[in-house]
Amino acid sequence: MTIVVAAVIVDRDRRVLAAQRAAPPELRGGWEFPGGKVDAGESEVEALVRECREELGVEIEVGTRVGGDWPLAGDGYVMRAWLSRIVSGTPEAREHLELRWLEPGSYFDVAWLTADLPLMEAVEKLLGQD
Numbered sequence: 001m002t003i004v005v006a007a008v009i010v011d012r013d014r015r016v017l018a019a020q021r022a023a024p025p026e027l028r029g030g031w032e033f034p035g036g037k038v039d040a041g042e043s044e045v046e047a048l049v050r051e052c053r054e055e056l057g058v059e060i061e062v063g064t065r066v067g068g069d070w071p072l073a074g075d076g077y078v079m080r081a082w083l084s085r086i087v088s089g090t091p092e093a094r095e096h097l098e099l100r101w102l103e104p105g106s107y108f109d110v111a112w113l114t115a116d117l118p119l120m121e122a123v124e125k126l127l128g129q130d
Contacts, residue, residue: 002074005048006035006081006119008066009091014104014127016120019055019096021113029097030113033081033120044080055096058089067122072115081119083126 009017019034021027034055038047045062052060062082069078093099102109107124 001076001078003038003044004035004072004077004079005038005044005051006033006070006079006116007048007052007060007062007084008033008081008119008123009052009060009084009086010123010127011085011101015101016107016123016127017091018100018102018110018112019093020098020100020110022095022097027113029111030116031100031110032113032116034096035079035081045082048082048084052084055094056089056091056099057094058086058091060084061087066119066126070115070119079115079119083123 018031021030021032034052036051038044048062049060052058062084064083066081066083072079091099107120112120
């Protein structure tokens with residue numbers, strides 16, 4: 001099984017950071033939570049911190065895990081996600097087309113990728129509504 005980790009980055013105003021995929025071509029333009037594959041020898045949390053540093057140029061603090069294993073397309077891929085917050089830096093789209101902060105009530109204003117949509121629905125419930 002290949003584990004992909006995802007950071008659900010939330011700020012104090014309950015805004016959620018969404019990232020627009022640049023590649024591969026079949027996913028380009030879709031929106032996702034930042035993250036990536038866990039490398040050999042690193043923990044899932046270490047991978048999440050590394051991916052956010054590489055992809056966004058930020059340091060994060062990893063909080064509570066959201067749900068269990070979220071299925072991804074492809075044999076044996078699962079996504080595991082954690083609520084996170086930025087402790088230093090300003091997010092930059094280093095590997096994505098665009099980044100966008102989504103405010104409560106606007107969480108679904110982007111075209112979430114199929115794998116990330118149910119995760120956003122779960123996050124919305126966790127964060128509560130106005």
